[in-house]
Amino acid sequence: MADATSPPEPTCDVDGTCYCPLTGVINTLSRKYAMQLVSIVGAHESLRFGEIEAHLTSASSSTISKRLAEFEEAGLVSRTQYNEIPPRVEYALTDDGHEVRERLEPLLQWTEEQS
Template structure:
């Protein structure tokens, strides 16, 4: 766990969660890893609009926070896989709830936009 997270006051637990999971990509990366270990290239293909630099950065942060583990296989060519730790796996139900909420929100907004602009 990062030092800044450890030093946050007890009343800032939402901030702790947002510090660890915040940003556009972290939950998306975790969501793909819920299906099992993936290599860097597989994650890059699954998240087609993420840059290589950003994916590397997000993976390092997730690893530093103890949500994923990076396994290096000693073979030629070298093989590296990313998988969830138990802590990372504990987020699966939360991610599923956020996914459901995101679907609901998108549908609600689409319905609202159609109602406000009947010509569309």
Template sequence: MKKREFTCGLDAAIAVMGGKWKGLILFALQDGPLRFGELRRQVGSITERVLIQQLREMETAGLVHREVYHQVPPKVEYSLTDFGHGLNTALAPLGEWGETHMDEIAAIPWDRMP
């Protein structure tokens, strides 16, 4: 397997994060494990298919741990790994910046972006 090369630390971090949903999933899992349905409700308008895909990618990257409980009915919980907690900690200042500038960001004419 070919090893990916990055131009800087931000490039590497964004490669792990990729896309709109992973940050929201990390945020939802910050306080502890959640079952799939609970996680979907907390993340919002994500489809089941996309959530499954994102969780698989995050599990492969080592950000999320999937715990399967062999019982009836079956139970699966998702939690952050130490690696995932570290990324969440690194993203906290970005979230604070977003909170501070939410009105300005909401006023951006997104429909006119190229």
């Protein structure tokens, strides 16, 4: 504001922070059911695929599968496979996943109250 003659620079800077290259995690969370999924997994110590499906019946299994794979790649969720028959796979939040979930909870709870 010191020099009103120069136009504002067309940066993506907002009060010192830039949301433009908000890279990995936000893009991963900006998908359908992603935030709900983090919250659901975080509400338990570990969950099996079928349990997750039962908790989020509005999402298809292929979508859940994709989200979990994305979370694993983003380091939010750990996948543990037991070589048993029938197969057993358990999902749990990593430390980073818990960090995300903690910050997500207030938002989810507020939106719930509004609906």
